[in-house]
Amino acid sequence: MATSTRKRKAIDPFNTVKPSKKRLRTLRPRKDAAHPFTQLPSELQLRIMGFCDRKTLAAFSLLSNHFRELSLRIMWETEPVETYIKNFDQLDEHEDLRLAVRHLAVRNQSAPNRSRFSGVTKRLMTRFPKNYFPGLTEFTIEHQPLTFDYFATIMNTLATYQPRGLKTLNIRISYKWNRLNTHANQDTIVYPTGLTTISVKCPFITQTLQLDPFKIFDANADTVTTATAYIGNWYQHFSSKPCLKVKTLYAKQDQFDRYCAKQLFAKFPNTEHLILDAPLCGPLWLGANQATAMEKYAEWRAFSSVKSVKMIYSNTIRYGQERVEFRDNVLENLKFLANRWISDGHMPALEVIDVWVRCQVTFPVRKDEVKHSFTFHIGIKDALRVVTTGDIAKLPDSI
Structure with a gap:
């Protein structure tokens, strides 16, 4: 084979190859490469x-x-800021972020035990006096009996150095079965004042609480306009001091107690919009006696100033029961209750009742939540107040 006479050019590894002008044009930043958004203030x-x-x-x-x-x-500004240590570090480093805090939350995940709650309490005690959160409008706190002392310290500090814009307070009490009756002195708590929205939540328990969380309503009886009362075991919580400015009341029960309606009415007599979240009850099942099952809910007709009611029920559809059959049964029973409410001149201002039923198929296969919704209108017919059925949710014929 004849060898090639062409000489090969030696490659110098230290000699960088110059890129072409076309390649340079693609790498150079263009004058208009910066997006106009980045040039804005x-x-x-x-x-x-x-x-x-x-x-x-x-x-x-x-x-x-x-x-x-x-x-x-x-x-x-839009999401609650949890009281994690890393969040405090960021707030200490960047003042702009601290000014943006609108909702501060002390939850069980951010303070899951007594030592963590102690650290959170110390941080808040040193920051509230310095007006650390000038834009704060909402505060949420969850506590257990073991952390009651820290809860009282936070409330007292918040009441003493309350931000001007704070208008919403959410309190949730989590009780363990073996830690119910603590020897807490509830008179040591001073709640903040001037609030317009208050939410007190205490899930179902079997014993009476020594701590009365609903005293927060007494401290703000002259300003609160929206109230949430959620407690599992109803007892004589509410004092005789009414909250006359409350127009919207959200009441939720874990265990039915017919007397809570009268207590709530005495506390919030001028409620115009009532949201009733009821526990599992007999009228949602086929074969339930209407007069007996719905009579216990007739006590809510004591709210004479109510203009609209939203009722929320939770239940499960039994195996073999069709959705339409279930829906029609609920519709019939709740319409019976609506007529019971307006009978004998009760609820004279009531105009509309919205019903929302949450139900879930659990057998034989767990399925997604099914929503039923009804609307009842209160009108005049032949000089009498009557209930007419409005919108009904369109559902499949069977499961």
């Missing part, structure tokens, strides 16, 4: 990003430290 960027959802804000936070702070500020 931070105030306008913050305003525009306020319309983004959480997923988009998370993507913004990956662009740069600047957009990360803007994203966090927007999220902390």
